[in-house]
Each structure stands twice: as C-alpha cells, then as structure tokens.
Amino acid sequence: MTAGTALHHRIDGPDGAPVVVLGPSLGTDLHLFDAQVATLADRYRVVRYDLPGHGGTPVTDGPYTMAGLAEAVVALLDRLGIDRVHYAGVSIGGAIGQQLALDHPERVLSLTAIASAARFADPDSWPQRAAGVRENGTESMVASRPGVWYVQSFAGTEEAARLLGMLRATAAEGYAGCCEAISTFDVRERLADLRVPVLAIAGADDPATPPEMVREIADRAPDGRFEVVACSAHLLNTEKPVQVTGLLAEHIASVGAGRS
Structure with missing residues (x-):
C-alpha cells in the first residue's frame, strides 16, 4: 500500500469552507457517513474516502499498514490542494486518523x-x-455483524441491510489487507505526542471496541475528551446519527473557535 494509491472519494459542502475528512470502518464505504454529511455539509467542506478494495477504491498491492493508509490520505489531500483538516473516523478510519495526526501533525x-x-x-x-475472508469472501462475515456492528434491536432495519450490502460488496483482498493493517497497529505509547484536540466516542454496547478501549485514546492524549453513546455498538454513527453528529460538530466548532 503506497502513498500514491488513489483513494476514491466524494466532496460535499461549500467551496472555501473548513474541511472535514471522514474515514470509514472496515467492510463499509464512504456512504457510512451519509447522515453526518447531511448536517455537516451546510457549514463544512466534507471529504469522504473509500479504503482499498472498498466502495470505489480498487484493491492495491500489499502489505497494508496503518502508516501506508495514512499516507494515502495525505496523498489525497495533496491532490485536492487541501492543507489542514478536521479528521473523524470510525474503527480503522479512526486508527488512520491517529496515525495521520501523529505522522503529519501539521495537516490535522x-x-x-x-x-x-x-x-x-x-x-x-x-x-x-484475513485468511478466512480470502478463502470464503466477505459474505462469510455477514452473519457475525448483528450485535457487533449494531445492537440486536437495530437488526432488520433498512439501515442495517444497507450496511451489510456494503460488506458484501467489499473485495476480499481489500478487507483482508485492512485486517492485516489492524493487526500490527499500536500507537499507545505515541498518543502523548498528539498536538490536536481529541474526541473519542464509544458505543456503550460495542463488543469490538468497548468503551474502556476507546477511552484510552482520550486518556493518553494531552487534550482528550471521551463520550459514550447509549444503546449503540460499533457503527454508532449510523445507529445514533443525531447524537454522534452533534458531538462531532460541537468538537469541530470548539476547535475552530479556539484557533480563529
């Protein structure tokens, strides 16, 4: 995975507005953030991207690393002529954001x-x-997503079906490569070097990244804040879009006010 990899992306919102970059979760595409864009694009220039092998981004040569994925985001910003951004991401998207803020603090x-x-x-x-998905495809992951991606009461909704459709459409090699990037990712000892305000948001019922795991990001960052959203699991921005978008918008606005 090289920095030259062209990530498929979409831009919404007014020209010249502050830029917000949204990074998706494993097995989803940029439409994971449709609810957030509906609110944020009134005030911000919103850039969403697809991971390799997800959505409109083709599978690229591996091995994938979080550092390489972060460099691909930097390359996207360079192509778009964007200097500094507010970054928000879900799961691996949030890990890419941590890597980006650590490796390129001048951009975040x-x-x-x-x-x-x-x-x-x-x-x-x-x-x-990764090996299982390479052998059996992403369809093999579908049955395990209820209760992980979203709470059981959310299963059966149109939104849950839409999310599972994203997973089914994900290329096996792209999914597997991102799994391998997750396996080697560890920035716990570097978080004290973060120089930007950090908001960490957890789903109260998330078994994949439980609240205490998410809280560690905020606790180790010099300027960190932690929030928990009730009755939600891993893809809480789709389960509880009003609450998550509100927290995100408040965080971005507070940083903008502080740096005006």
Whole structure:
C-alpha cells in the first residue's frame, strides 16, 4: 500500500469552507457517513474516502499498514490542494486518523476517533480473519455483524441491510489487507505526542471496541475528551446519527473557535 494509491472519494459542502475528512470502518464505504454529511455539509467542506478494495477504491498491492493508509490520505489531500483538516473516523478510519495526526501533525486541526482504538483487541486474530475472508469472501462475515456492528434491536432495519450490502460488496483482498493493517497497529505509547484536540466516542454496547478501549485514546492524549453513546455498538454513527453528529460538530466548532 503506497502513498500514491488513489483513494476514491466524494466532496460535499461549500467551496472555501473548513474541511472535514471522514474515514470509514472496515467492510463499509464512504456512504457510512451519509447522515453526518447531511448536517455537516451546510457549514463544512466534507471529504469522504473509500479504503482499498472498498466502495470505489480498487484493491492495491500489499502489505497494508496503518502508516501506508495514512499516507494515502495525505496523498489525497495533496491532490485536492487541501492543507489542514478536521479528521473523524470510525474503527480503522479512526486508527488512520491517529496515525495521520501523529505522522503529519501539521495537516490535522482536530481528531475524532469513533469506536476506534490505539491497539485493537486480539491482534493475532486479525491475520486469521484475513485468511478466512480470502478463502470464503466477505459474505462469510455477514452473519457475525448483528450485535457487533449494531445492537440486536437495530437488526432488520433498512439501515442495517444497507450496511451489510456494503460488506458484501467489499473485495476480499481489500478487507483482508485492512485486517492485516489492524493487526500490527499500536500507537499507545505515541498518543502523548498528539498536538490536536481529541474526541473519542464509544458505543456503550460495542463488543469490538468497548468503551474502556476507546477511552484510552482520550486518556493518553494531552487534550482528550471521551463520550459514550447509549444503546449503540460499533457503527454508532449510523445507529445514533443525531447524537454522534452533534458531538462531532460541537468538537469541530470548539476547535475552530479556539484557533480563529
């Protein structure tokens, strides 16, 4: 995965407005953030991107690393002529944001990590998941997503079906490569070097990145804030869009006010 990889992206919102970059979760595409864009694009220039092998971004040569994925985001910003951004991401998208803020602090104004981690649980399990998806495709992951991506009461909704459609459409190699990037990601000892305001948001019922795991990001950052959203799991920005978008918008606005 090289910095020259062209990430498929979409831009919404007015020219010249402050830029917000949204990074998606494993097995989803940029439409994960449709609810957020509906609110944020009134005031911000919103850039969404697809991970390799997800949505409109083709599978690229591996191995994938979080540093390489962050460099691909930097390359996208360079192509778009964008200097500094507010960054928010879900799960691996939030990990990419942490890597970006650490490796390129001059490019990031604020960071929001949603259902993410500085080190994901069970690192040895991720290569095993990658091998399983390479053999059986992303369809093999669908049955395990209710209760992980969203609480059981959310299953059966149109939004849940839409999310599972994103997973089914994800290329096996892109999904597997991102699993391998997750397995080697660990920035716990670097978070004290973050120089931007950090908001970490957890789903109260998320088994993939439980609240205590998400809280570590805020606790280790010099300027960190932690929030929990009730009755939500891993893709809480779709389960509870009003609450998550409100927290994100408040965080971005507070940083903008402080740096005006």
